[in-house]
Structure formats: C-alpha cells, structure tokens
Amino acid sequence: MSAYHQMGHLAQNLLHDPDLGLYAGAILSPVNYEEEEVAGQIAGLKAREQFDTVFDPQLYCPKATRGKLPNWSYYPSDVDTADVASMSWWYQVIDRVVETCAHIGPRAVCSPAMLPNAFTDQCFSHLVDIGNRLSRCLEGTGILPIQTVVAHLPDLAAPDRALQVASIVTRTAAERVYLILVSPTEPRREFDDPEPLKGGMRLIRTLEDANLPVIVAFSSSDVLLWKFAGASACATGKYFNLRRFTKSRFDEPAEGGGQLPYWIEESLLAFLRESDLIRVRNHELMSPASDANPFGQQILSKLDETPGAPWLGLGWRQFMYWFADIEQRISAGAVDVEALLRTAETNWLRLEDAKVLMEEPRNDGRWLRPWRRALLEHAQA
Amino acid sequence: MHPASLQHVASSICNAHGYRLVQSVGSGSFKETYEVVSSDGAHQALKVFQPGFSPARTKRELEAMTRCEHPNIGKLSYVSTFPWQGQTYLFLVEEFVPGGTLTSRLRTQGLLSPTEGAVLGAQLIDAVAHIASHGLVHRDLKPDNILLRADGATPVIVDFGIVRDLAEVSLTPTWSLRGPGTPFFSSPEQLNNEKAYIDWRADQFSLGVIICVSMFGFHPFEQPGSTPDEVVELVAERRTRAERFHAAVRDTGFVILERMTAPWPAQRFRHPHLLAEAWCASLQPGTGDA
Numbered sequence: 309m310s311a312y313h314q315m316g317h318l319a320q321n322l323l324h325d326p327d328l329g330l331y332a333g334a335i336l337s338p339v340n341y342e343e344e345e346v347a348g349q350i351a352g353l354k355a356r357e358q359f360d361t362v363f364d365p366q367l368y369c370p371k372a373t374r375g376k377l378p379n380w381s382y383y384p385s386d387v388d389t390a391d392v393a394s395m396s397w398w399y400q401v402i403d404r405v406v407e408t409c410a411h412i413g414p415r416a417v418c419s420p421a422m423l424p425n426a427f428t429d430q431c432f433s434h435l436v437d438i439g440n441r442l443s444r445c446l447e448g449t450g451i452l453p454i455q456t457v458v459a460h461l462p463d464l465a466a467p468d469r470a471l472q473v474a475s476i477v478t479r480t481a482a483e484r485v486y487l488i489l490v491s492p493t494e495p496r497r498e499f500d501d502p503e504p505l506k507g508g509m510r511l512i513r514t515l516e517d518a519n520l521p522v523i524v525a526f527s528s529s530d531v532l533l534w535k536f537a538g539a540s541a542c543a544t545g546k547y548f549n550l551r552r553f554t555k556s557r558f559d560e561p562a563e564g565g566g567q568l569p570y571w572i573e574e575s576l577l578a579f580l581r582e583s584d585l586i587r588v589r590n591h592e593l594m595s596p597a598s599d600a601n602p603f604g605q606q607i608l609s610k611l612d613e614t615p616g617a618p619w620l621g622l623g624w625r626q627f628m629y630w631f632a633d634i635e636q637r638i639s640a641g642a643v644d645v646e647a648l649l650r651t652a653e654t655n656w657l658r659l660e661d662a663k664v665l666m667e668e669p670r671n672d673g674r675w676l677r678p679w680r681r682a683l684l685e686h687a688q689a
Numbered sequence: 690m691h692p693a694s695l696q697h698v699a700s701s702i703c704n705a706h707g708y709r710l711v712q713s714v715g716s717g718s719f720k721e722t723y724e725v726v727s728s729d730g731a732h733q734a735l736k737v738f739q740p741g742f743s744p745a746r747t748k749r750e751l752e753a754m755t756r757c758e759h760p761n762i763g764k765l766s767y768v769s770t771f772p773w774q775g776q777t778y779l780f781l782v783e784e785f786v787p788g789g790t791l792t793s794r795l796r797t798q799g800l801l802s803p804t805e806g807a808v809l810g811a812q813l814i815d816a817v818a819h820i821a822s823h824g825l826v827h828r829d830l831k832p833d834n835i836l837l838r839a840d841g842a843t844p845v846i847v848d849f850g851i852v853r854d855l856a857e858v859s860l861t862p863t864w865s866l867r868g869p870g871t872p873f874f875s876s877p878e879q880l881n882n883e884k885a886y887i888d889w890r891a892d893q894f895s896l897g898v899i900i901c902v903s904m905f906g907f908h909p910f911e912q913p914g915s916t917p918d919e920v921v922e923l924v925a926e927r928r929t930r931a932e933r934f935h936a937a938v939r940d941t942g943f944v945i946l947e948r949m950t951a952p953w954p955a956q957r958f959r960h961p962h963l964l965a966e967a968w969c970a971s972l973q974p975g976t977g978d979a
Contacts, residue, residue, distance in 0.1 A: 429885035468927075474955035475878075475886045518959045 310639075311632040312362065312523060314545035316340060317375075320349055322546060322628065327602045330632035333360030335525065335543050336414060338383075339375035347412040354413075362454060362523075363414040364486070365405050368423045382408045392422060398438050406445045416452040417442070418486045427460040432476040443481040454523070455482040461491040461499070464507025474514040485515055487539075488525045496579075496668075498675035499530060505682035509537035510689070516540065529577055531631060535638040536645045536683055544631045546624035569623035571607065572630045573598060576659075576673060577652040579627075582611070582619075584666045591662060593655050601629050646687075649680045695721040695737050698778050702735065702771050708782075710735075715790075715833075717850070724785055732785040733766060740776040746850065747779060753852040754783070756823045761816035763836070763847040786845045788837030795832065795903060803941045806904040807971070809844055813896055814968050816846050818961030821889035826853040828887075830895035831874040832903065853887065872921040873908065874898050877952050880925040890954040893964060897949030901934065904941070909934040909950045927952035945971045 310332030313323060317340045322328055334353065336346050350361050366377060377383055382404035384390060390397045401420055409417045419439035424431045439455040446453050457477050464470050477485065489508050493499055512534055515522050521540035524531075528548045535542060570579040573588060575595035580588060588594065589608070598604045603626035607619045637643040656673030666672065696713065699721065703710045708725040714734070715722040725735045738747060754765040764784040771778045788794070795801075801809060813835070820827055827849060834848045876894035878886040901909050909930045910923040930950065938946045945967050951957050958964035 433885060468953075471953040471955055472886065475953050478955045478959050479888060514953075514955050518955055519963065520959070 310360075310541045311635040312360070312541055312543035313628070314526060314543045314548065315349075316545040316547050319546055320345075322625065323349070323353065325625065328625065328628055328632065330629075330636055332358070332541070333362060335418075335523075336361060336363045336412075338363075338366050338377050338380045342376055343380055343408065343412060350413050360416065361414040362486070363409055363412065363417045364456075364525075365418065365420045367401070367420045368458065368488075380408065381411075393434070395434075395437060395441075399441055402438065402442050402445055406442070406449065406451075409446075409451050410449060414451060416454050416484070417446070418454045418456045419482070421456040421458050421488075423458060423490065427458070427463050429472065429476060432457070432473055436476060436480050440479075440481045452484070453482040454484045454486045455480040455520075456486045456488070458488045458490060459508075459511065461489045461504045461508055462501075463504075464489075464511060465501070465503035466507070470507045470510035471514060474511055474518065477515065478518045478520060480520070483520070484540075485520050485522045486525055487512065487515075487522050497670065498679075500675040500678045502678040502682040502685065505530075505533055505679065506686050506689075509533060509682065509686045512537040512539045513686075527631075529572065529579070531635060532577070532638070532645050532648065533679060533682060535635060537686060542631075542635055544628065546628060548627075567620060569618070569620040570627070571598075571604070571623060572627045574630065574634070574648070575652060575655050577649065577676065577679075578671055578673060580671070581667050584668070584671065586611070587664050587666070588659075591659065591664060593658070597630060597633065601626055601633070603629050646680065646683055649676055649683065652676055653680065695739070695778075696723075698771065698773050699723050699725075699735055699737050699780075701773055702737065702778075702780055705771065708733070708735065717848075720850075725782070732787065734763075734783045734785045736781050736783065737771075738779040740778055749852050749854055750849040751781065753820075753823070753825050753849040753854065756825070757820060757849075759816050759819040761812045761843070761845055762819065763845050783847075784845070786836035786847070787839050788841050788843075791832035791835040791837065791844065791899070791903065794837055794841065800906050801903045803904065803943065805842070806900055806943070807968075808842065809903065810896070810900050811965075811968055812844055813846070813899070814961070814965050816844075817889065817892045817896055818965060820846075820892065821961050824854060825849075826887060826889055827892050827895075828853050828875075828879060829871055830892055830899060831871045832899060833871075835899070873917050875921075875924070876954075877924050877927050878954060880921065886954050888954065889961065890957045890959075893949050893957050893961075894951075897946050900943075901937075901946055901950065904943070905934070905937045907931070907933070909946065924952075942971060 311330060313331045313334040315334055315337045323334060336349060338346065341349070353359050353361055365382065382401060384401055398420065405417065405420055419435070419442045421435055421438065435457060436455065439453065443453040455477065459473055491499065499505055512522050512524065516538040523541040523543055524534040524539045525543050526548060527534060527542040527544050531542045531544070568581060570581065571585045573580050573595065574597040575593050576588065603622050607622045607626060610617050610619055610622070634643065638645060653673060653676040656676065700710055703725055707728045711724040711726060713721060714724050720736055720738045723735045725733055727733055751765065751768055754763065763786065765781060766784065767782040769780060771780055827846065828851050829848060830846065834846065836845045836847055837843065838845060872880060874895045876891040879891050898908055901907070908920050910928065911920045912931050913933065935947065938944050948957055949964070958967065
C-alpha cells in the first residue's frame with residue numbers, strides 16, 4: 309500500500325523534499341532525463357531503505373521522439389520502419405532495455421508497451437508475451453520485472469471485459485502489474501461515466517485477488533476509486549493535477565501560455581484556481597486535510613501576505629502531498645471513501661445554494677454522483 | 690471402418706510383437722484400448738487408432754506423453770505403426786493401470802469421503818501442475834480419463850488426445866462454436882472456444898468439477914433436477930453456481946472448490962503452486978472432515 313512519484317520534468321528536487329516523504333517509490337522517466345541523470349537519481353535514492361525505484365521505458369508511442377527518449381541506448385533506431393507487431397522486434401528492444409537497466413540500476417522495470425489502435429485480446433496477449441520475455445531476461449540480474457498493462461477505460465464498460473482482460477494478464481510471469489488506464493477524457497475534466505470506472509475498478513480488484521499487486525499509473529484525484537477497488541499502489545506526478553494519460557499527450561506540444569496554479573481541495577474533491585480557492589475559503593469549506601497540508605499553509609500565507617504572487621510550484625507540492633496522504637489514509641482504513649465523496653457532493657450543493665460559481669465552467673462537482681454510483685455498485689457486485 | 694474391427698488389428702499387433710491380448714478396456718470415437726501382457730509378464734495398455742485420425746492431434750498427444758514424467762500420469766512405452774489389410778494403423782503401448790476408471794470406482798463404491806477427496810485432489814493437482822510446467826493443457830480431464838492403480842486410490846491421468854500445447858498453433862478452428870473436450874467437465878472458455886483465455890486454468894476448472902462430482906455427486910453449476918445439457922449451458926453462459934454447491938463446500942471445508950470452478954480464469958488460482966498450497970491448507974485439521 310503506497311504512493312509512487314511519477315517523475316516529470318524537473319521533478320528531482322521533489323524526490324528529496326522532506327514534506328513529500330510519504331512516497332514509497334518513484335517511477336523514473338527517460339523522457340525528461342538523460343541516462344546518466346536517471347542513473348544518478350537512482351544512486352541518490354539507494355540510501356533510502358525500502359524506497360522502490362521503477363524504470364518505465366516509455367515506448368507507448370515508439371515513433372514519438374519525445375524529449376530525451378531518443379537519446380537512450382535502448383531507443384530503437386529502426387522505429388520508423390519496424391513491424392512493431394513482431395515479437396522478434398520487441399525481443400531486441402527488451403534485450404536493450406535490460407542492458408540499460410543493468411547500467412542505471414533500478415529495483416524494478418516495467419515491461420515495454422505500446423499504445424495500440426484497438427485493445428483486443430491479441431493485444432493483451434502480446435503485452436504479456438513481452439512481459440514474460442522481460443521476466444526471463446531479468447533472471448539473475450536482481451532487477452524485478454513489472455507487467456505493463458495498457459487498457460482503454462471506455463472498453464472496460466462492456467460486461468465482463470475487465471474479467472477477460474484479467475484472464476489474459478494473470479498469465480504474466482511478473483509479480484506486479486503497472487496499469488495504465490487510457491481515456492479520451494480531456495485533461496482538466498474528471499471521468500464522469502460510472503460504467504468505465506466500474507470496469508477499471510473490477511480489473512484492479514480481479515488482479516489484486518489473483519495475487520498480482522497493481523500500481524495504477526498516471527493517477528490523479530481518481531486515486532480514491534482505484535484505492536477503493538484495492539489497488540496496492542497509485543502513482544502520480546506534479547503535472548497530474550492537470551493532465552491525464554491520453555493518446556494526445558504524444559502529439560507535438562501546441563503553442564500556449566504558461567500554466568495556472570491549482571489547489572486540490574478534499575472537501576470538494578476538485579482542483580481549484582486561485583479565485584475559487586478564495587471563494588471556498590471564505591465559505592469555510594476547507595477540509596482538515598487541507599489545513600494539515602504544509603504546502604497548502606504556505607500557499608495561503610503567500611496569498612494573504614502578497615496577493616497575486618505566483619505559487620505554481622507550491623501547487624504541485626500541495627497536490628502531491630495530498631495524494632500520498634490520502635493514499636496512506638485509505639490504505640490504513642482511516643478514510644471512508646464513500647463518505648468522502650458524499651461530503652464533497654453535499655459541499656458542492658451548499659456552494660450552489662449559496663450561489664457560488666467557480667471560475668472554470670465545468671468545475672461544479674458533477675462527476676461526484678457518477679463516482680459514488682461506481683463505488684456503490686462496485687461494492688455490491 | 691467400424692471401430693469393432695480394431696479388435697482384429699489389435700490381435701494382429703499382439704501376434705507380431707509378442708503380446709497376449711487379455712481384454713478390451715475402453716473405446717473412444719477414434720481409438721480402442723486393450724489390456725495386453727508382454728513376454729516378460731508385464732501388463733500394459735495397447736491403444737490402436739483408426740487409420741487417418743487427425744495425425745496432428747495424435748502427434749501432439751504422443752509428444753505430450755513423452756514430455757510428461759510423473760507418478761500420476763500414464764507412461765508411454767512404445768509407439769509404432771502396423772500395416773493391416775492395406776491400411777496403416779498407429780498404435781501405442783503404455784502403462785496399464787489396473788484399478789479401473791474413477792467413474793467405475795464411483796459407480797461401484799459410491800462417493801468419496803472428504804478425506805479421500807482431499808488425497809485424490811492433492812495427487813491430481815500435482816499431476817496437473819506437472820502438465821502445466823510443460824506448457825500443456827490436457828483439456829479432457831474427466832473421471833473416465835482418471836485411472837486408479839491397484840490400491841484403488843492412486844489416480845493416473847491418461848488420454849492426452851486433445852492436449853493443447855500453448856507454444857504451438859491451436860488445432861481447433863476459431864470458427865468452431867465449441868472447443869474440444871467433454872462438455873460436462875469443460876471450463877466455460879473451452880465450451881465457448883475462447884482460445885485467448887485457455888491455459889492450465891481450464892484443467893483446474895475440470896479438476897474442481899471432478900472432485901465436486903466425486904465427493905458430492907453433482908456438478909457445481911447443477912441445480913436439482915437439471916439435465917447435463919442444461920448444466921453445460923449454465924457453465925458456458927457463466928451463470929451462478931448452485932446454492933447446494935456452496936453449502937456443500939462450506940460444510941466439508943472444501944471452499945477452495947469455489948475458486949477452482951470460478952467462471953473466469955482470472956478468478957481461479959493463477960499458478961499451480963498457489964493451488965497446491967491452498968489445497969494443502971484445506972487439509973489442515975479443523976477444516977471439515979478433510
């Protein structure tokens with residue numbers, strides 16, 4: 309039961325922030341760092357006992373030459389012409405990933421995986437074949453294999469699809485699963501259809517019941533649902549207060565302005581912009597979790613003392629602190645997730661009754677009812 | 690050619706190879722099995738195949754039996770072909786297991802006690818684990834294919850006629866509505882020919898059904914009064930198991946059978962060793978009669 313830090317751009321300082329010490333591990337990324345930088349990050353973390361370092365090769369979209377990925381020694385030079393459906397091609401990639409990991413020295417490595425056009429049975433069997441090959445190649449190295457599973461959340465709404473996927477995935481030789489739930493839901497929107505959520509929860513529950521602990525990757529406030537379903541661990545990064553894992557994240561970045569800071573508010577289970585944060589604070593709806601969040605306190609002090617001062621970095625930390633904290637509270641049984649959702653929904657109604665409108669048009673808590681339904685129906689299944 | 694005429698072929702094989710034919714001990718659609726005695730007095734089983742019967746499947750069967758070496762799996766001694774009246778017959782000689790089938794044991798002596806079921810189950814789980822360790826799925830586990838040694842209690846799995854080698858291309862066409870196997874003991878994924886979900890856990894399901902039938906006298910999905918065909922449909926549709934099944938496993942301490950006969954492979958034991966460990970745990974004192 310633990311939270312993992314999904315390493316993003318310039319995130320290494322967060323790894324060592326004493327107030328973010330609840331994280332039990334880090335998912336190391338080749339996209340934002342060179343090979344030697346990651347080797348250095350791992351070396352710097354070795355002194356922390358029990359801290360899990362997991363390398364994700366990030367070949368989800370092999371042709372997307374994102375960030376520093378093409379500089380890595382395992383990055384396939386023939387990616388433009390290769391038949392990525394061919395196992396022999398993947399075997400070569402796996403061999404090179406293993407060589408790279410032997411150099412950088414993580415505790416565990418996720419099996420390479422790509423984003424398919426269709427998430428068929430054959431595609432999941434292919435993922436497991438790759439994972440099993442990785443497991444064999446890692447024997448004797450001391451590095452643990454983790455089976456990557458990329459599942460399309462809307463597909464999981466179909467009756468029994470989660471059980472079908474789990475029936476294939478449980479064939480893995482690895483002892484852990486790194487689960488990526490792909491969704492077309494755009495960033496800054498919450499999942500609002502209970503059926504896919506129930507499917508995702510059922511997949512997690514089934515894998516956990518089969519003695520396959522799951523790390524749910526690229527999580528955000530949805531951590532509540534995945535933990536309720538029994539996920540052993542959830543991972544997040546500083547950007548996941550804004551983003552999610554979608555196919556579009558591999559597109560060329562569009563020109564745009566700078567980022568806005570956001571605050572995660574547990575009493576509403578929502579991300580708030582600065583003006584909304586002030587509104588919620590004025591209505592005395594801040595949660596005890598927010599009061600206890602050291603970064604939240606720093607943000608509020610800053611807003612009080614120097615209104616308009618930037619707090620983007622503190623916003624990331626406030627979110628990451630909350631994520632690890634709520635993960636730990638749920639794991640410890642200190643939180644009733646359904647009650648948390650019910651309270652949040654009630655608080656949104658209070659705001660509506662008080663005629664308080666948020667700055668963002670769709671930030672109105674409308675996802676909480678589908679989340680509650682997903683939770684209750686999952687529990688009853 | 691009618692299967693009955695295989696008796697003549699078997700007699701000729703015995704004459705040519707120095708065996709004495711004792712009796713016919715079983716027959717299937719494409720083969721017949723005889724008890725024979727070799728020149729050194731050892732009792733063995735002679736299996737004669739109809740000419741032209743699925744050479745690919747027969748090859749798989751022989752390869753599987755050659756790979757398996759386990760006290761609860763029938764041992765293959767000799768394979769050859771025999772020309773007779775213008776046809777070529779494949780035959781094999783394997784270990785003769787004298788105690789009859791589990792089916793006949795249940796018919797003559799009644800249901801197994803929980804203790805007997807626990808012992809039988811442990812041995813069969815070990816055998817299935819051995820089969821799985823070779824990447825094989827037997828796919829036709831049933832009381833007829835479980836023979837008993839002379840002690841009347843030690844089981845031996847035989848008949849790898851429809852064995853699936855997971856490393857090889859499937860021999861079952863994808864368009865087939867139903868995969869091979871004996872429907873009453875088959876898993877839902879076999880019944881529905883869902884190849885993507887078939888692995889050793891299909892054998893785990895069949896084993897769970899066999900133990901349930903042997904101990905309680907009914908299939909886990911069998912409602913009182915339902916016909917075998919209705920039971921098969923319930924399994925294929927992955928319906929709820931019968932309440933009397935849940936009551937029986939609770940009463941006897943064999944709750945493990947619920948997981949073994951779960952409708953989806955993911956809901957069963959993931960590794961044979963996990964199944965074996967759980968089975969041993971169910972044998973601990975204080976868990977029912979077992």
